[in-house]
Amino acid sequence: MTSHSIAVIKGDGIGAAVIDAAWEVLQAVAKGSGFALHDTAFPWSCDHYLETGAMMPADGIDTLRRFDAILLGAVGWPAKVPDAVSLHGLLLPIRKAFDQYANVRPHRLLPGVQGPLRTDRFDILCVRENTEGEYAGAGGRIHVGTPHEVAVETGIFTRRGVERILRFAFTQARKRRGKLASVTKSNAQKHSMVFWDEITRQLAAEHPDVEVTSYHVDAMAARMVTAPESLDVVVASNLFGDILTDLGAAIQGGLGFAASANLNPERGAPSMFEPVHGSAPDIAPLGIANPIAAIWSGAMMLEHLGETAAAERVMAALAATTARGIGTIPGKDRTNAITAAVLSALS
Ligand SMILES: NC(=O)c1ccc[n+]([C@@H]2O[C@H](COP(=O)([O-])OP(=O)(O)OC[C@H]3O[C@@H](n4cnc5c(N)ncnc54)[C@H](O)[C@@H]3O)[C@@H](O)[C@H]2O)c1
Secondary structure, three states, X not given: OEEEEXXXXXXXXXXXXXXXXXXXXXXXXXXXXOEEEEEEEEOOOHHHHHHHOOOOOOOHHHHHHOOOEEEEEEOOOOOOOOHHHHHHXXXXXXXXXXXXXXXXXXXXXXXXXXXXXXXXXXXXXXXXXXXXXXXXXXEEEEOOOOXXXXXXXXXXXXXXXXXXXXXXXXXXXXXXXXXXXXXXXXXXXXXXXXXXXXXXXXXXXXXXXXXXXXXXXXXXXXXXXXXXXXXXXXXXXXXXXXXHHHHHHHHOOOHHHOEEEEEOOOXXXXXXXXXXXXXXXXXXXXXXXOOHHHHHHHHHHHHXXXXXXXXXXXHHHHHHHHHOOOOOOOOOOOHHHHHHHHXXXXX
16 A cells, blocks of 8 residues: 655644644545555644744754655744744745745635635636745845944845746646746846746747746736636746735635645655644634645645545545535634534545
């Protein structure tokens, strides 16, 4: 029997509840589909930081490297540990060390979920560059605290980095409806974004079967609201992708439904799957976190592991659950009730 070993990091707040739910669903589908999923849990979180002085041990990355995939809940509890410490101590080092350069987020409405738009007919796959660009961390501050203080933050765009994320996006477009929207701001940013547009055109010539359109990020933000049905795969830099995928989460009904994958497409290191939302301190003790985003992220993990039929079964069970009105309204159904409904739809 095929067996996949998964590193499970529940993290903080609702991370534990939504990952418990997702794991229950993943185990159920694995049993019914003839493969095994083995989990190894790591308690890395803000509580772990308070106990040990680190979000994860010094050999944490080496430990994770031997797994087939990583399933993560949420990281951060600002009342205990500053966000900059928790983010830079766990999530970002994993994405960077494992070269998870493609951050992939599907944006579509599950049946029965009410979005804020007039249309419910859209199915967008956002691909965000996850390792360089505006979030490369290159820069500095001088004359700190004086009237002459200067802060510089430089975006880093490498040919290797831009080309590989665009190639990945072209491949996704080929697997879907054959349309790719490449997002820049090349009218204002005349170096990095013009460079991105040039590479887009070069790769477009290699993919004549993909219909490519370049958009400025402001126009794309408007399009995602006014004509989301016109979009298929959307590819953007780290910063632009970050912002557009929050917009994507909003139009698909909110953070309870927003799933994501941090992929190392070449599979040289494990990829990581996580709901987009954070630890939700405001509702963490209440038992009402929506586990759908985490379960959907789990389905993306199955897809990545090659268990495509099982991934489709999970997505069908989610759709059957929300079509019954379960899990569609924030706070109405408890985490346990939503999970039970998904399990029952699976069986
Ligand atoms: N990838 C991550 O691990 C990640 C992502 C975002 C935020 N964070 C961290 O999480 C902490 C809290 O951040 P925040 O409050 O800005 O964002 P958040 O996503 O935790 O919560 C924002 C709002 O959405 C609600 N919400 C989020 N997920 C939900 C779910 N599954 N079901 C129902 N409601 C849900 C919350 O109750 C809250 O009102 C911070 O420390 C932040 O840095 C981590």
